[in-house]
Amino acid sequence: MVSTALQREAAARRPRRLITWELWLLLPAVTYIFLLIGFPLLLSIYYSFSHISVGRRDFSFAGLANFRALFSDQVFLQALRNTILITVVVLVVVLVLATILATALAERFRGRAVIRYLLLLPWAAPVVMSTIAWKWVFDSQYSVVNWVLRRLHIIGPFEFPQWLGVPSLAIISIIVVQVWRILPFATVITLAGMTAVPRELIEAALVDGAGFFTRLFRITLPIIRPIIGVAVLFTALFTFTDMAVVWILTRGGPYNTSHVLASWAFQVGILAGDLARGAAIALFMLPALAVIAVWVLHLVSRETAQ
Amino acid sequence: MRRLTRRRLLQWIAVSAATGLLAACGGEETTPTQPSGAGAQAxxxxxxxxxxxxxxxxxxxxxxxxxxxxxxxxxxxxxxxxxxxxxxxxxxxxxxxxxxxxxxxxxxxxxxxxxxxxxxxxxxxxxxxxxxxxxxxxxxxxxxxxxxxxxxxxxxxxxxxxxxxxxxxxxxxxxxxxxxxxxxxxxxxADPVNYRIDLFQQVGGNPDTWQGILEAGRQLKQMGNPIGIGFSPEIDTGMAMRAIMWGFGTSIQDENGEIVINKPETIEALNYARQLFQEAETEEVLAWDASSNNRFLASGRGALILNAISALRTIEGTYPDLAPNIGLAKAAAGPADRRGCAHxxxxxxxxxxxxxxxxxxxxxxxxxxxxxxxxxxxxxxxxxxxxxxxxxxxxxVQNDPNAKPTDKYAVLATAPEWTVNVGWPGYMNAAEAEIFDLWIINDMFTKVATGQAEPQAALDEAEQKINDVFKKWRDRGLI
Structure with a gap:
């Protein structure tokens, strides 16, 4: 009896986590998320189990037929592999480069503000516009890269390395552009984390004779791990779900070898008109993204608690 | 110059908003500029x-x-x-x-x-x-x-x-x-052959047939002027590959809508395309989009492309010195037929x-x-x-005063004889449209041309996809 009374008393003392006006404040954001993300998501799940096409709103139930068909679709399997490969490589490269850049930009030096500004430009530019510029960099006839290589006599006058026409080079080109566009964001996040590292810790390490790498790997990076977790989450999400870069650079070519899930879903669902199968392809991104998001958020919350 | 204060900024905003509202309510006396509502892309x-x-x-x-x-x-x-x-x-x-x-x-x-x-x-x-x-x-x-x-x-x-x-x-x-x-x-x-008259004359070539294009192309590539027919996921490639198939007497479907692609003539067409790519073209055609062939011809390097007359019209306006050297010819003839898509x-x-x-x-x-x-x-x-x-x-079309010579476009008069629909000799249908949009034919040809697949293997793979697409649309009652 006594313990129950104590529990009641404790419950009464505990602050209420949310009060009504806070819920009202959240309502616009929740409504926005539901209308622009939740509803289309539910709709695409519904589509993936139907026979709907662009010219025929046939919502009859198709069962798992659309999903079963995907596993015999070699292009889909290739797109799935490409999506994972590109995401993992971009993630690793971005994390390494972002750490290097953030470490350099954390130091005081002449022109730091200008370099920080220039670094943000790729992030500020619309992805479609910047990818079109990259398309010209890799163009089959007027590639800037080839022009430079030719001027340096590395390739001959009639040699045209096909950055977008050979499967392996096309994937590398896509990775380069993805790294280029995401790196500023990851760098800024990492830099923000680094500036928050207490100076006393660094100074104490210096007094103890810790070198640059010791300070970086033993002090700075462990402290900013939650921040890096956010960078990992966003880099993975941005890369995994992006179709603009692939679509503008290669349109999935050559012979459908550079498709990612998003671009293949667009090709099948919108251009070829099979909305149901396109939705099924797109839905394959959902579990992967959910796992990434939950894992990283869990990591971040654990680190923060520690 | 007066200093901009926060109060003055707010006043300006209020005045601007009020002006906008008045303009919106003012009816026909004002001339508001507004998009048609057709969307951001329009x-x-x-x-x-x-x-x-x-x-x-x-x-x-x-x-x-x-x-x-x-x-x-x-x-x-x-x-x-x-x-x-x-x-x-x-x-x-x-x-x-x-x-x-x-x-x-x-x-x-x-x-x-x-x-x-x-x-x-x-x-x-x-x-x-x-x-x-x-x-x-x-x-x-x-x-x-x-x-x-x-x-x-x-x-x-x-x-x-x-x-x-x-x-x-x-x-x-x-x-x-x-x-x-x-x-x-x-x-x-129409989708005629656009070719460099001067270059073809130099090698004694004739773009009237697919064989003629290949033979001239071999020499032209050596001269640094390759043929420019795409092998890429884009519409011009889809049309060119179909033209080759028809020229060799094969097609996706017959006149009754039955799938007939898996036959020796398709293998011949694939072998021809492999030769064309490897002996008369460069790898750049693998990464082309729909406008790449136009740029290729306009660059002065390309010897031949398949395109509508818009490519030549653009060159007439932009590169008037190059334009007289470009000629138009009928869709190329193969051993069986002379057919081309509309562009x-x-x-x-x-x-x-x-x-x-x-x-x-x-x-x-x-x-x-x-x-x-x-x-x-x-x-x-x-x-x-x-x-x-x-x-x-x-x-x-026999006389265009802006063209040199003035009868350059006369070949268009013959276009109704050799221009056919996608899906020819059958009707265009939903399956043919989807096959085109999934680039199934483009991929089949490109895999063979680049040596990624043998002709029969690429054909079998394409046929399987084509069967699936046809079955789907038959089940939906549109074929």
């Missing part, structure tokens, strides 16, 4: 119905001009189509739409978007059940048949007025299974959700009645589906 040119507010020709010529419809007419007709490769054609169309609107007391909104955005735009309009009344595809939209108004009555009227159309119209826009005209193609564009199938549909079906049909009738002007404005690009709509079009 770049509308609006034909107002008030006679006193005619747009200047310069304004009409520019698809980026955004003018406000003046809602004085009781009705509004909304039209969406591509931004024409020959911009003068759009200029003529928008001026015509403006005049038509004035005469019929209708506000006509004419939007133009990039051709590549048309499929996504169509899907969005059908999904939203809202958008334009008249929607022009560049390709027969057979898969949209359930969502469009049948145009059987309109076609019958046209036939009574202008006689028989070219067969390509029926083969592209009619579904014999459902007895439905799902679209009306007001024009199609553009301008297919208008009227969505079922349109409240202005009769108005849209009337517009199309009046458009065809004025087609001679459109044909000339398009600089011979827009070949009418009903030849009697422009009875002298084949005479007109």
């Amino acid at each position: 770049t509308p040119t609006t034909a107002p119905s008030t006679p006193t507010t005619q747009a200047s020709p310069a304004a009409a010529a520019s698809p980026t001009v955004i003018a406000s419809p003046t809602p004085s007419g009781p009705k509004e007709l909304r039209i969406l189509q591509w931004s024409h490769f020959v911009p003068d054609s759009d200029k003529w169309f928008d001026e015509f739409a403006q005049r038509w609107g004035q005469e019929n007391n209708v506000t006509v909104v004419s939007d133009h978007i990039n051709y590549a955005d048309i499929p996504a735009r169509a899907a969005a309009e059908v999904s939203a059940q809202s958008g334009h009344d008249l929607f022009a595809f560049g390709f027969p939209p057979a898969q949209y048949e359930p969502e469009v108004v049948p145009l059987n009555d309109l076609i019958e009227e046209f036939k009574r007025e202008y006689g028989d159309p070219y067969p390509i119209l029926e083969r592209s826009c009619y579904n014999p299974k459902t007895d439905t005209w799902f679209a009306f193609m007001d024009f199609w564009a 553009w199938y301008n297919c208008f549909v009227i969505w079922k959700f349109s409240p202005n079906v009769d108005l849209a049909k009337q517009f199309l009738k009046d458009l065809v009645a004025n087609y001679r002007d459109k044909f000339l404005a398009s600089k011979f690009y827009d070949i009418p589906s009903f030849p009697k709509a422009v009875p002298d079009w084949q005479d007109l």
Whole structure:
């Protein structure tokens, strides 16, 4: 009896986590998320189990037929592999480069503000516009890269390395552009984390004779791990779900070898008109993204608690 | 200079907002600039119905001009189509739409978007059940048949007025299974061979046949002037590969819609394409988009491309020294036949959700009645589906004062003999459209050309995909 009374008393003392006006404040954001993300998501799940096409709103139930068909679709399997490969490589490269850049930009030096500004430009530019510029960099006839290589006599006058026409080079080109566009964001996040590292810790390490790498790997990076977790989450999400870069650079070519899930879903669902199968392809991104998001958020919350 | 204070900034904002509100409520006395509501991708040119507010020709010529419809007419007709490769054609169309609107007391909104955005735009309009009344595809939209108004009555009227159309119209826009005209193609564009006369003369080559192109191409590649036929996921490649298949006597389907692609003639066509790619082309064609071949010819390096006359028209305007060296020839002949796709199938549909079906049909009738002007404005690009709509079009192409020589475009007069629909010798249908849009034929040829697959293996893989697509659309009753 006594313990129950104590529990009641404790419950009464505990602050209420949310009060009504806070819920009202959240309502616009929740409504926005539901209308622009939740509803289309539910709709695409519904589509993936139907026979709907662009010219025929046939919502009859198709069962798992659309999903079963995907596993015999070699292009889909290739797109799935490409999506994972590109995401993992971009993630690793971005994390390494972002750490290097953030470490350099954390130091005081002449022109730091200008370099920080220039670094943000790729992030500020619309992805479609910047990818079109990259398309010209890799163009089959007027590639800037080839022009430079030719001027340096590395390739001959009639040699045209096909950055977008050979499967392996096309994937590398896509990775380069993805790294280029995401790196500023990851760098800024990492830099923000680094500036928050207490100076006393660094100074104490210096007094103890810790070198640059010791300070970086033993002090700075462990402290900013939650921040890096956010960078990992966003880099993975941005890369995994992006179709603009692939679509503008290669349109999935050559012979459908550079498709990612998003671009293949667009090709099948919108251009070829099979909305149901396109939705099924797109839905394959959902579990992967959910796992990434939950894992990283869990990591971040654990680190923060520690 | 007075210092800008926070209070003054707020005052300015308030005054600006009030002015905007007044302008919005001010009716016809003001001239607000507003988009047509056609969406972010559209770049509308609006034909107002008030006679006193005619747009200047310069304004009409520019698809980026955004003018406000003046809602004085009781009705509004909304039209969406591509931004024409020959911009003068759009200029003529928008001026015509403006005049038509004035005469019929209708506000006509004419939007133009990039051709590549048309499929996504169509899907969005059908999904939203809202958008334009008249929607022009560049390709027969057979898969949209359930969502469009049948145009059987309109076609019958046209036939009574202008006689028989070219067969390509029926083969592209009619579904014999459902007895439905799902679209009306007001024009199609020929896809001739564009080649460098001087270079072919140097090697003694002849672009009249596929074999001739290969033989000349071998020498031209050695000279640094390779052939420029794409092997890439884009429309020009899809059309070129079909032309090769037809030339070698094979096709995806027969005249009854049965799949017949897996036969020795297809293997021959694939072997030919492999030779063409490896011996007469460079790898750059693997990464091409739809405009790459145009740039390739304009660069002075390319010896031959397959394209509509817009490529040459652009060169005439941009590189006048190069233009006289470029010639046009019929679609190349293979051992079995001489056939080529149209480069553009301008297919208008009227969505079922349109409240202005009769108005849209009337517009199309009046458009065809004025087609001679459109044909000339398009600089011979827009070949009418009903030849009697422009009875002298084949005479007109014999003499173009701007061309050197003036009969350069005369070969277009033969285009109705060798230009066929996608899906030939059968009808265009939803399966053929999907096969085209998934680049199944492009991929089959590219894999063989690059040595990624043997011809029979690539063919078997393509046939399996084609079977799946045909089965799906047969199950849905459209084939």
